[in-house]
Each structure stands twice: as structure tokens, then as C-alpha cells.
Amino acid sequence: MVTATQISNYMISIYEALSIYADELTTKEKLGHKSLTETKIISTLLTMYVDIMTEYFSQATYDIDGYFDTDYNFFEPEEIQDIMLRINLICDTNYYLDLE
Numbered sequence: 001m002v003t004a005t006q007i008s009n010y011m012i013s014i015y016e017a018l019s020i021y022a023d024e025l026t027t028k029e030k031l032g033h034k035s036l037t038e039t040k041i042i043s044t045l046l047t048m049y050v051d052i053m054t055e056y057f058s059q060a061t062y063d064i065d066g067y068f069d070t071d072y073n074f075f076e077p078e079e080i081q082d083i084m085l086r087i088n089l090i091c092d093t094n095y096y097l098d099l100e
Helices: 004-030 037-058 077-091
Strands: none
Touching (some): 004 077, 037 077
16 A cells, blocks of 8 residues: 555656656667667657556545555556556666555
8 A cells, every 4th residue: 555655756766767768768869879669669668658657646546544545547456566567677677566
């Protein structure tokens, strides 16, 4: 179970990871690397994953104790944790939230 502060810190962390990944891609393009198609596709996927996380937490509802309530979202907590794992694998980070 997570609080609004934990969600905010997590979102800041993944936005930073996305920014670093995009900056590295831009640097590779400027230096003239030839085959960046795979990296660009992964960058697009990463952006979509971060968008999913943003939408998932954007209209957050909280229970009486102040913890995030996962019952009012399209994704199940297991699916969101899978997306968290994918973001971590792409960005080589270790950011997690325990939603259950």
C-alpha cells in the first residue's frame, strides 16, 4: 500500500529515468550512430509505459487511512507492477511501489 507522497516520489524518479534515456539517445544521434532504430523503438515504449503510469495514478483515490486504492483503475496491481519492472529493465533502475 502506498501513499500520495510515495506515488509522487516514484513518478519523479521515472520521469527522470525517461529523461536520462532520451538524453542518451539524443547524444547517440548527434554523434552519428548508425543503427538507432531499436533504441528509438525502446524509447517509444518507455514513453508509453511512463504515460500508463501517469494515467494510472492521475485520478487517485485513497482509502480512509490515506493509502492508494487500486480498485478504481483499469489495470490490476499485478499489471502495473509488470510495467514498473519493464521501466526498470529499460532504464537500469530499481524503482518500485508495493500496491498490494
